[in-house]
Amino acid sequence: MATPEFDSDVLIVGSGASGAAAAWSLSRRGLRVTCLEQGRWVKPSDYAHSRPDFELARQTSFAKDPNVRGWAEDYPINNSGTPIYPLMVNAVGGSTVHWSGHFPRMRPSDFRVRTLDGVADDWPFTYWDLEPYYDLNDSMVGVSGLAGDPGNPPRSPRQTPPLAFDAGCEAYLRGLEKLGWHWWPCDNALISEPFGENRSPCNCCGPCDIGCPIGAMSSAHVTYWPKALAQGVQLITHARVEQITVDRAGRATGALYYDDQGVRRSHTAGVVVMAANGVGTPRLLLNSTSARFPNGLANNSGVVGAYLMFHPVAFVSGVFEEVVNGQRGPIGGLMNCQEFYETDLARGFVRGFELQLSRSVGPLSVANGGILGHPVPWGSEHHEALRSRYAHTMTTSVMLEDLPEPENRVTLDPGLTDAHGIPAPRVEYRAGENTQRMLEFSIARARELFEAAGAVEILVDPLVQESGWHLMGTCRMGDDPERSVINGWGQAHECSNLFVIDGSTFTTSAAVNPTSTIQAVALRCADWLGRNYREAAA
Amino acid sequence: MTARILTPEELALLTLVQDELVPAHGDLSAAGTLGAALTVDAYLAERPLLRRPVLTALRAVEAAAGETPFAELDSEGRVGILRQVENDDPEAFSELVKQTYNAYYTRPDVQASLGIDGPPQPLGFELPAFDESRLARVRAMGKLWRDA
Ligand SMILES: Cc1cc2nc3c(=O)[nH]c(=O)nc-3n(C[C@H](O)[C@H](O)[C@H](O)COP(=O)(O)OP(=O)(O)OC[C@H]3O[C@@H](n4cnc5c(N)ncnc54)[C@H](O)[C@@H]3O)c2cc1C
Ligand code: SF4
Numbered sequence: 292m293a294t295p296e297f298d299s300d301v302l303i304v305g306s307g308a309s310g311a312a313a314a315w316s317l318s319r320r321g322l323r324v325t326c327l328e329q330g331r332w333v334k335p336s337d338y339a340h341s342r343p344d345f346e347l348a349r350q351t352s353f354a355k356d357p358n359v360r361g362w363a364e365d366y367p368i369n370n371s372g373t374p375i376y377p378l379m380v381n382a383v384g385g386s387t388v389h390w391s392g393h394f395p396r397m398r399p400s401d402f403r404v405r406t407l408d409g410v411a412d413d414w415p416f417t418y419w420d421l422e423p424y425y426d427l428n429d430s431m432v433g434v435s436g437l438a439g440d441p442g443n444p445p446r447s448p449r450q451t452p453p454l455a456f457d458a459g460c461e462a463y464l465r466g467l468e469k470l471g472w473h474w475w476p477c478d479n480a481l482i483s484e485p486f487g488e489n490r491s492p493c494n495c496c497g498p499c500d501i502g503c504p505i506g507a508m509s510s511a512h513v514t515y516w517p518k519a520l521a522q523g524v525q526l527i528t529h530a531r532v533e534q535i536t537v538d539r540a541g542r543a544t545g546a547l548y549y550d551d552q553g554v555r556r557s558h559t560a561g562v563v564v565m566a567a568n569g570v571g572t573p574r575l576l577l578n579s580t581s582a583r584f585p586n587g588l589a590n591n592s593g594v595v596g597a598y599l600m601f602h603p604v605a606f607v608s609g610v611f612e613e614v615v616n617g618q619r620g621p622i623g624g625l626m627n628c629q630e631f632y633e634t635d636l637a638r639g640f641v642r643g644f645e646l647q648l649s650r651s652v653g654p655l656s657v658a659n660g661g662i663l664g665h666p667v668p669w670g671s672e673h674h675e676a677l678r679s680r681y682a683h684t685m686t687t688s689v690m691l692e693d694l695p696e697p698e699n700r701v702t703l704d705p706g707l708t709d710a711h712g713i714p715a716p717r718v719e720y721r722a723g724e725n726t727q728r729m730l731e732f733s734i735a736r737a738r739e740l741f742e743a744a745g746a747v748e749i750l751v752d753p754l755v756q757e758s759g760w761h762l763m764g765t766c767r768m769g770d771d772p773e774r775s776v777i778n779g780w781g782q783a784h785e786c787s788n789l790f791v792i793d794g795s796t797f798t799t800s801a802a803v804n805p806t807s808t809i810q811a812v813a814l815r816c817a818d819w820l821g822r823n824y825r826e827a828a829a
Numbered sequence: 830m831t832a833r834i835l836t837p838e839e840l841a842l843l844t845l846v847q848d849e850l851v852p853a854h855g856d857l858s859a860a861g862t863l864g865a866a867l868t869v870d871a872y873l874a875e876r877p878l879l880r881r882p883v884l885t886a887l888r889a890v891e892a893a894a895g896e897t898p899f900a901e902l903d904s905e906g907r908v909g910i911l912r913q914v915e916n917d918d919p920e921a922f923s924e925l926v927k928q929t930y931n932a933y934y935t936r937p938d939v940q941a942s943l944g945i946d947g948p949p950q951p952l953g954f955e956l957p958a959f960d961e962s963r964l965a966r967v968r969a970m971g972k973l974w975r976d977a
Contacts, residue, residue, distance in 0.1 A: 340950035344935035351876070403977035417977065437961070442973045455956030456963070464963065471966075473973060476959060494953025504950055619954040633975055654943050655934035659927055669850040669926050670908060681943060 294561035294828050299325040302545055302560035304532050304575065307385015308806050309793040309813035310566030311511035311519060312428065316817035318522035322824060325558060327530040327548050330364040330382035332512065338504035340496060346655035353389050353501040356757055357381065364529070366709035368570065372719035375601045377570050377759035383528060384512030386568065389502040391623030392480035392509060393647060393804045394434055396425055398443060400633060401801035408634050408641050411695050414798045415770050415779030418444070424811035432509035433486040436478035442629040451484040455495060459615040459685045460625055463648045466744030467628065477624035480509035480806070488517065495620040497653070533713050534579040535563055535789070541583035543789045549711045561828030562788045562820065566813070569599065569762025569794040573701040574716040576766065589783040594776050596702055598695035599765050600800040603722050604758040605689040605730055606663045607737035609746030610680055617651025617685045624649055631736060632802060640728040644691035644802045646737055657681045663752040687740070689733040692802040695764050696723055722754065730754065761805050763797035781816030788827050792816045832870040834880060839887055840866050845900055846890060847929045849907050857942055860933040868932035882924035889914045889921065
């Protein structure tokens, strides 16, 4: 036992993508690890996939916006200051409980944007420093895909082969081949063949965004958690953390939380690790004020909560004459087009984007606007319009790099609180000029692709409101304590036994989905903490 | 089955409105005739936040019909009223449409008419395997990433 005077050696707040990975890594070294998670285990019977009304779950029990879903475990978010709503899941496994599992890696240039392109900041480490942890993470969670993409550095063989290639892929391919653009089958955090325990391979049922009832999706509650629990990690569910406690010297001592009966409790630990995501972590640090940290824990710099990045997303859908059955097969990425990923200033902006070539949804969601918010008209044209779109549509997400700006931030709302009276977060965000120029250009490219592919109708949502899936940058990493909250090991500059390991660590956002990087960063930080626990806790 | 939230008059009006929103198609009756109004009533019972927009839209339909009750109008007249309400209060009206679509497209008979023979699980779908030979052109593109 490293620090017997505390309830635990390490206290992790949040059991999502990063918290689960760190719990597994730290417990492997024999440390006593406790994780406080405000949510619960999602049970197999909670999933709607076996019911004819499964698509309703998108609007109700499995809605991605916690303000809409309104589980008792959710907390409210004041979204009035942002055109993009933050989305998340508050449960064991966090936001990986219902997600799309699109699992690309960042590229080497993504870690060096100041050096290469003169914008934002470099990360405090390189792609090559992170590569072993990407590999370790993939081997833990199980990824389907194919190594050999010329758009990315060589990588280890994927755990299971790429997913099916159906009529929708053929449609995309027509366009890609005509234009001569890059594409590659996506890495996906889901298994196409047997892998791991108590998991079935994907049977292409479709709606991954309302969870995966058979464990094919590599969500943290089916990948890391069973292993972490077997290694002795104590996971306390329905435990809502109110604040991180500190001693007079300003060292973290643990957390105050409300248990499942609403009783306020304290848990002490030698080291506290924040894994509550890019909104939840700054919210808790800002709420943890003390004489030493009047503006919130580790926030004498004022950087906690600032530099919030989303990936502003546009959806572009192509409607085809032929049946493409976009509702069959995992909804997320089938193929990636990274033709426009690296900076080319002739395009009028710095940095780049990817086209995430995805599938579509069932008839109810199509009627209500599909992925795009273009409802099918009612009345005499209804049936014809519905039938021309349903099973005939493929949707591409334009995912672009969002540059960090200090004005985009998470703060504490002065009035709104959660069910325990804890101040709720308020999110302020606007897409910067570079982003807006890139959005315009990238939507035009997605249109060009669908035109080349022969789509008969093209529908566009130029900035999707419900697209704050990726919550990044609000406790950013860096070497400069004036411009960052933590160092390259996740250790707070102002509080050496406080670590942050979730999406808020991102120095810059890259133009790919973040979770493979979030988990690789969490494993790297946990590895360092495991090796240096005594010094960190001292 | 009786409604839990809607009065019998509101239920009858909603049924007529839904028949215009999603008319009959092939062998399938229109949404209202199929019973979508009772399903929407159940949604209103389960999700109180839906009540205000849906009831607001229904009342607006009634008010717009004026002297001649909505039920006594022909289909063209009813559609005219609905367009007017949609124009005047798009938010409330779109919620009414959305809940009607919800009630209609979650019915197995409606899904069957679209070729859907059951929910996604447990059977899923069988799709063709990925064919690596399709990547020949892209493989030949050479390194496309910047080292750093
Ligand atoms: C619908 C949807 C689709 C997505 N699709 C993709 C995708 O295809 N690819 C991809 O890479 N990413 C995707 N994401 C994003 C991905 O899920 C997140 O990037 C990832 O889960 C973030 O990991 P994290 O560890 O930072 O936080 P999370 O996984 O969000 O975990 C945070 C945990 O902390 C807990 N917590 C927060 N506050 C408290 C508190 N006060 N007390 C106790 N516990 C607390 C929460 O309950 C939660 O369980 C998607 C997200 C959503 C919502
Ligand atoms: S498509 Fe595959 S991964 Fe997605 S929910 Fe269905 S079985 Fe799970």
